[in-house]
Amino acid sequence: MSAPQRPEEKIEGGNGAHGESVQAVNVTPPPVERRRKPRIPDTPPAPPPPPSLDDYEPLLGKPELDELRFLASGLRARTLKMVNSTAVGGGVAEILNRLIPLMSELEVSTRWEVITGGNDFFEVTKAFHNALHGGEYDFTKEAREIFLTYSEMNRRRMEFGEDLVVIHDPQPCALVRSKTGTPGRWIWRCHIDLSHPHPGVWGFLRPFVEQYDAAIFSSPAFSRQLAVPQYLFYPCIDPLSEKNKELDESYLQKICDDFGIDRSRPVVTQVSRFDRLKDPVGVVQAFKLARKYVDCQLVLAGGGASDDPEGAAVLQEVVEAAGDDPDIIILNLPPWSALEINALQRISTIVIQKSLREGFGLTVTEALWKGKPVIASAVGGIPTQIIHKLTGVLVHSIEGCAYHIRYLLTHPELARRLGQDGREHVRENFLITTNLRRWLVLFQVMLQVAPEK
Secondary structure (H helix, E strand, C coil): CCCCCCHHHCCCCCECCCCCECCCCCCCCCCCCCCCCCCCCCCCCCCCCCCCHHHHHHHHCHHHHHHHHHHHHHHCCCEEEEEECCCCCCHHHHHHHHHHHHHHHCCCEEEEEECCCCHHHHHHHHHHHHHHCCCCCCCCHHHHHHHHHHHHHHHHHCCCCCCEEEEECCCCHHHHHHCCCCCCEEEEECCCCCCCCCHHHHHHHHHHHCCCCEEEECCHHHCCCCCCCEEECCCCECCCCCCCCCCCHHHHHHHHHHHCCCCCCCEEEEECCCCHHHCHHHHHHHHHHHCCCCCCEEEEEECCECCECCHHHHHHHHHHHHCCCCCEEEEECCCCCHHHHHHHHHHCCEEEECCCCCCCCHHHHHHHHCCCCEEEECCCCHHHHCCECCCEEEECCHHHHHHHHHHHHCCHHHHHHHHHHHHHHHHHHCEHHHHHHHHHHHHHHHHCCCCCC
16 A cells, blocks of 8 residues: 655646656557567576776775785685575676676675575575565464574584684575584674564564674664664665676667667666565656656566565556556566666666565666666665665655656756765765675774784
8 A cells, every 4th residue: 555645746737846746647659569578698608707996996985995805815714604585686696696706806705595495484584584674474383493493504514614604685694503512703694674663573573683793774763772883874786797888779678679669768677586576566656646747667676585585466556557558568588687677777767666575676776877767666675776856756655656756757957966966875875885885894803913014
């Protein structure tokens, strides 16, 4: 259910920011044929070699890279293990895919392992995820037993002899039961918003969390009162990854041709997994409201992940909401579609992230880095990235989202300025090298080592 409509979010008969009267107009899209089936790649491309630290120098400058090498100098004899729930799909996997090669280049020995489980396990952990974001959940004894059974299976097949063990998010958090008798320090990295968790689920997980030596959150608002030290780490993007690097104009046009996108008309895009908390159906509704006033197309690009069994059902709900509208393009992309997502964000006139709940929202970071005006819900870590009307626009409802789609499409100079300022905000705060620096400093603190002189 959307939040109550705010006065500034009226879609009919409202006033623009400059006081002009805004009236509904009859916008009829030009006649088009029904979108042909988009050409989506069905085989993964060969992964490119990861960039080296020197490749970042044109973006960041040599002094910042020299600082990273200095900070890593005292950690070269140390070992690190990272554990999460999936190797592909989702922001955590993307971060680890870029962070670990940089750690290795700095001679910090790092291993990454992924937990396994049956569909029943990931149905429970998905329900935990939604409940920790504040959703309702009937937390049963059976769910508890499924979680503990698979956690024990994963714990027994893993070894934990490293100096540092970092466990990401709730799915593998019970692995901390292996901490006793191991030489290392253990850190729980939570990427989700715990500000209003389901009391039963949080009450079950909290005793595990408090066995760690420290916890990391993505925003001060996400944290809980705990008996262990807490740290703040912003998630990040890699500006040189396939999803964020610069692309040739010819490739952008190819993607539009493959997916049936008309570049002569405005393109509004949301890139997210097909997840109810990302509210893709609400995006369709906002688009249909906005199109009463302005001509535009909607692209909903998403996919699934191995730890999210709800994706297919949500995708079907989106298809039903879109109906036969030829200007709504729904793309169910495979996990290896980083270049395609990059291109979709770059050809977009506006990028949306209308989440109902959110962790940090790296799709917002990606769009801001590409200089795009972003309309996003004021939830989770998104307000850390979007300073309202300075680096983007924050909304609270379907009607507010529709209003700002229309407003930005009719005020291109404001849209351009928001995109420009948003990119600089990302450059200063949310790139992977900033994240890497935080990890190196925290590792020094946890292991009580100092850089070499």
